[in-house]
Amino acid sequence: MVCGKQKAEAIRVQEVHIITVETEVLDIIQRTGDVKSFRFKIKEDVDFKPGQFFFVAIKIDGVERTKHFSFSNSPTEKGYVEFTKRITGSEFSQALDKLKIGDWAKLKMPNGSFTFQGEYEKVAFLSGGIGITPIRSICRFTTDKGLATDIVLLYSSRTEDDIIFRQDLDEIASVNENIRVVHTLTSPDVDAKTWKGRTGRVDEKMIREEMKDYGERIFYVCGPPKMVEGLVDILKNRLSVGEGKIKTENFVGY
Numbered sequence: 397m398v399c400g401k402q403k404a405e406a407i408r409v410q411e412v413h414i415i416t417v418e419t420e421v422l423d424i425i426q427r428t429g430d431v432k433s434f435r436f437k438i439k440e441d442v443d444f445k446p447g448q449f450f451f452v453a454i455k456i457d458g459v460e461r462t463k464h465f466s467f468s469n470s471p472t473e474k475g476y477v478e479f480t481k482r483i484t485g486s487e488f489s490q491a492l493d494k495l496k497i498g499d500w501a502k503l504k505m506p507n508g509s510f511t512f513q514g515e516y517e518k519v520a521f522l523s524g525g526i527g528i529t530p531i532r533s534i535c536r537f538t539t540d541k542g543l544a545t546d547i548v549l550l551y552s553s554r555t556e557d558d559i560i561f562r563q564d565l566d567e568i569a570s571v572n573e574n575i576r577v578v579h580t581l582t583s584p585d586v587d588a589k590t591w592k593g594r595t596g597r598v599d600e601k602m603i604r605e606e607m608k609d610y611g612e613r614i615f616y617v618c619g620p621p622k623m624v625e626g627l628v629d630i631l632k633n634r635l636s637v638g639e640g641k642i643k644t645e646n647f648v649g650y
């Protein structure tokens with residue numbers, strides 16, 4: 397396959413239109429010290445929903461290696477698809493870190509049901525670290541579409557420097573009065589002189605304080621499995637949120 401040319405193969409699977417595309421890296425954006433976004437050129441419109449994920453294959457020593465990542469862009473942002481990853485010491489991460497604009501990649505998409513397109517009047521997103529990726533996609537989508545959904549996002553990061561999509565989330569919240577973003581920092585070294593926001597992990601108290609109407613909301617929880625498990629436990633057992641009102645996405649692998 398010639399790098400830069402796209403070949404799309406459409407396969408119908410249970411009414412979901414999944415495509416495989418050979419493409420190239422369009423852009424690489426450093427988000428925080430160890431988090432990067434990778435954008436891939438897409439000529440045709442990909443029919444994905446905000447919050448879904450896709451499979452990405454890159455070549456490591458000439459061999460195709462695949463992992464899956466949430467779309468961090470919204471379907472309203474055309475011409476590319478993007479994922480955002482914490483660069484770890486793993487072989488795949490290290491290969492990603494060496495990717496250059498124009499390099500080959502193969503994408504298979506879309507997949508997943510952790511989606512939101514305006515189905516509910518009030519939602520809450522609970523997220524930590526890299527788990528922000530599908531939520532950023534959803535918040536961008538609801539804003540670009542002018543949806544009236546009332547959204548509260550509780551987002552925990554280790555330090556201020558680790559807040560992924562900070563500027564982007566600020567911009568979304570400034571143009572969309574229906575979205576409120578609450579940051580909390582979990583590092584014990586947070587300087588109270590410079591950080592005026594919340595500190596500590598998202599817990600029962602924080603949820604009660606930040607959304608008095610939590611009982612009316614649909615909860616979307618995304619992050620590493622341990623974090624998701626802990627938050628679901630709080631929602632179900634301390635706040636009596638019914639299982640049917642909780643949606644989760646586990647970033648298995650961290």
Ligand SMILES: Cc1cc2nc3c(=O)[nH]c(=O)nc-3n(C[C@H](O)[C@H](O)[C@H](O)COP(=O)(O)OP(=O)(O)OC[C@H]3O[C@@H](n4cnc5c(N)ncnc54)[C@H](O)[C@@H]3O)c2cc1C
Pocket residue numbers: 449463464465466467479480481482483484485486487488489508526529530645646647648649650
């Ligand atoms: C539905 C879904 C959506 C997802 N979306 C995203 C997303 O948007 N962004 C994202 O970042 N991830 C996402 N993930 C997780 C992703 O698929 C990977 O599993 C994850 O990024 C870890 O991959 P890795 O190659 O860094 O680590 P792996 O090779 O899977 O290793 C696991 C851990 O071991 C450590 N490790 C491995 N090898 C070494 C080494 N040689 N030296 C030091 N440490 C090492 C790494 O710290 C890593 O955290 C998603 C997962 C799912 C299921």
